[in-house]
Structure formats: structure tokens, C-alpha cells
Amino acid sequence: MENMLQNINSLGLETSLTLDDIPNIDLYMDQVIQLFENNFNDSKRNQEDKILTKTMINNYAKGKLIFPIQNKKYSREHLILMSLIYQLKGALSINDIKVTLSDINQKIINDEIDLDSFYTSYLQLTGQNVIDxxxxxxxxxxxxxxxxxxxxxxxxxxxxxxxxxxxxxxxxxxxxxxxxxxxxxxxxxxxxxxxx
Structure with a gap:
């Protein structure tokens, strides 16, 4: 208990996928997995844990947690949604995540949302959460x-x-x-x- 702050600092709580980490080109599944593994590696409890797998991505697509993929490539918007899913799945069921993200998915399809701005707000809040x-x-x-x-x-x-x-x-x-x-x-x- 004496080393609580040291323990907290070792958890990689500040770890996130920033907008600068996301390339402006669409990625294939293996590239998406590698990006998440590289960026969230510090947040793993055990080194053998997987951040994202092909099965997970396929389940997100089949379960309509993310809007449809084009030409087997994942856009910047898909990556932002997968980052949100990664955080949400620690506390919510897959069905609750689907409900939570359904309007955002629809707004992306209809080009009615500035997802970068929304995600920036999310990252600012999560940064403050770590401080709190x-x-x-x-x-x-x-x-x-x-x-x-x-x-x-x-x-x-x-x-x-x-x-x-x-x-x-x-x-x-x-x-x-x-x-x-x-x-x-x-x-x-x-x-x-x-x-x-």
C-alpha cells in the first residue's frame, strides 16, 4: 500500500490511441492489430494478453459495433471506434457497447459527426480521469x-x-x-x- 502511486504509474493508465497514432490511410486487419498491440502494450496485465485479435475485429463487425468495412480495410473512423470498444469492454457487455455506439456509427455513415473532435474530447476526459x-x-x-x-x-x-x-x-x-x-x-x- 505504501507504493500505491508507484503501482498506479506502472499500469500504463495514460495509454491511449491518439489521433496522431492513427494513419490517414486505411489499414488491413493485421496492420490494425499491430497498431493496437504497439500502442496498448503498456496497459496489459500480462504480456501474453492480446489487445485485439482477428476474431475480436470480426465479432465487432458481425455484431455491428462498427459500421461496415470497405475492401477489407479499416478506416481512421473504424480505428477510433475500436479504441472506444477496447475501453468500454472492460465494464460493459457487447450489447451495451453496441447500443452506446449505434448513434455514432449512424452519424459516421451519414457524415454527420466530426469524429476526430469527439475523440479528442474523449481523450481529454480520460486524461483528467487518470489525474483524478x-x-x-x-x-x-x-x-x-x-x-x-x-x-x-x-x-x-x-x-x-x-x-x-x-x-x-x-x-x-x-x-x-x-x-x-x-x-x-x-x-x-x-x-x-x-x-x-
Whole structure:
């Protein structure tokens, strides 16, 4: 627990696919996989983990999480969507991701969105989230230490970590549930528009 900030810094939380990382030419599947592996390598929990595979990409296409591919090549917009999917799949079901991205996919098809601008906003928010997390973690460490000291546990080292893990998982679940509620509201909004 003493090295919490060091641990956080080692996780590659700032890792993202920036607009500068995305080439202005369409890429074949193997090139897309290599781009994601190179850019998200620092965020892997284990080195053998795969960031993106052919099966994943095919499932995204078949599941309509991304708009149709042309000539077996993936555009800049496809790569941005896959980056969003990569982040969303850590907390949401594939169906929830499909609902979340369906309007964006339609706007891309209709040429009604400046996706670069939207993605830039997303990257700015995620950067701020990492800063906020680091500040919040300092407070959580203090809170856990206080709880353990008040409980007067003799072997507090392991208990501190278990309490911290439990607290973090609970917070993660709270955020996930709020996100799922927002997804549900998207479904209600779409159904309401269809009925009109």
C-alpha cells in the first residue's frame, strides 16, 4: 500500500490511441492489430494478453459495433471506434457497447459527426480521469489505514490490501452500474423515437 502511486504509474493508465497514432490511410486487419498491440502494450496485465485479435475485429463487425468495412480495410473512423470498444469492454457487455455506439456509427455513415473532435474530447476526459484517480487513491489509502488502525488488527498488511481491493472493486461496480443506467436510457430514448 505504501507504493500505491508507484503501482498506479506502472499500469500504463495514460495509454491511449491518439489521433496522431492513427494513419490517414486505411489499414488491413493485421496492420490494425499491430497498431493496437504497439500502442496498448503498456496497459496489459500480462504480456501474453492480446489487445485485439482477428476474431475480436470480426465479432465487432458481425455484431455491428462498427459500421461496415470497405475492401477489407479499416478506416481512421473504424480505428477510433475500436479504441472506444477496447475501453468500454472492460465494464460493459457487447450489447451495451453496441447500443452506446449505434448513434455514432449512424452519424459516421451519414457524415454527420466530426469524429476526430469527439475523440479528442474523449481523450481529454480520460486524461483528467487518470489525474483524478491518482488524487482519489491517496485519500482511499488514508481511509483504509484509518479503518485498519481503528479495528486494531495485528497483521494489518494483508488486511489493508484486501480492504483496499474490496473498496476499489465496489467503486468500480458503482461506476459500472451508473454507466449501465445511462445505456438503458439510450435504449428508452431510441424506442421512444421509433414509436413517434
Amino acid at each position: 484517480l491518482k488524487k482519489d487513491m491517496e485519500e482511499r489509502v488514508k481511509d483504509v489505514k484509518k479503518e485498519i488502525s481503528e479495528a486494531k488488527e495485528e497483521d494489518s498488511g494483508n488486511l489493508e490490501q484486501v480492504l483496499m481491493i474490496s473498496s476499489l472493486v465496489h467503486m468500480s461496480n458503482l461506476y459500472r452500474r451508473v454507466a449501465e443506467k445511462l445505456v438503458d436510457e439510450l435504449v428508452v430514448d431510441k424506442e421512444g423515437k421509433r414509436q413517434k
